[in-house]
Amino acid sequence: MYSESMSTPERLIEATRELLWERGYVGTSPKAIQQLASVGQGSMYHHFANKQDLALTAIRRTAEELRATAEATLGVEGAAYAKIASYLLRERDVLRGCPVGRLTMDPDVIADDELRAPVDEMIAWLRGRLAEVVRQGVRDGEFPASLVPEEIASTIVATVQGGYVLARASGSPAAFDAGVRGLLALLAPRT
Amino acid sequence: MYSESMSTPERLIEATRELLWERGYVGTSPKAIQQLASVGQGSMYHHFANKQDLALTAIRRTAEELRATAEATLGVEGAAYAKIASYLLRERDVLRGCPVGRLTMDPDVIADDELRAPVDEMIAWLRGRLAEVVRQGVRDGEFPASLVPEEIASTIVATVQGGYVLARASGSPAAFDAGVRGLLALLAPRT
DNA sequence: GTCTATATAGTGATAGAC
């Protein structure tokens, strides 16, 4: 239930973001969105053409938010390892999973190029941004020159996305933390 | 459409496995199962109490199969790194994702302890089994003693599970391969 | 064991009044 101070379209978008995160696209019905947003059937279809249209708006906003969150941990001054650690160790609602990554398991999102696009872009951007940081680390002698920045970046993103899977399977955030600590140990500069 | 030589329950289980992999629990309807299995409504409810019952049978079988597949790569004689590489590099239908891991993103699976149990057990077993291999590697001096086997095992499983996310987001298996190569580079014994 | 009939609720909209 969203504040009455929010406009109707705004409440619909926020309700959709919430439900997409919780239940995915296939598991989210227009009716559920309307109820969570306290908006009538007619209103919803006045502001948005259909479920896909609303979901697209919601996904784009969520992806943009995640990008900003990541940049906040990676865009600071400092050593590459420290930036990566900061990204990996930032506070997360682990058991809820990643609101963007989880959409990749949704058949209707993957089947629809328009819905998949913002998901793809966000993850591609993150891989590229992390590759930059790894490249800096190699350049500074922090990491061995044998490492391929794009590969390590993919490993980092995968560890996070997969960490959510482990955590949700076991019902505990501990599994996520274990995976992250393992990766940090592997990345740690040998002194 | 499954062979007529398979029994009715068998066709139902196989159809359910297929659909759970493709569309998840929330996205799979009894009707879709019946059609794929070429089994009538009445037949399905004769052999299985309901959707949950059938899904449970299907999930258990898939988990068991995955366990056997993993053991085939990890249970051989050889160095720890080689076993891990063999596990990571085995052939996979990358764009389809993991038939067990994907269920962790399904709200109705996570909300139902009975459905979650086989998923949890399979992933817990895999983490434990990989931890054993890492422990062997540490014992043999293949990996630094500073590594915590349970953590590295979690990182390995997470990289695989997350690799599927990257691949499906980008629509290409290349992202999965990149993540795996990055992890193998980090694990590679420094000579 | 399999089939058809029936049932309640939900899905994803469209139409038109207010």
Added chain:
DNA sequence: GTCTATCACTATATAGAC
């Protein structure tokens, strides 16, 4: 902009005949 009515279809079964 919002509301109610309506719609064809699907979801998830249950009941009972064959």
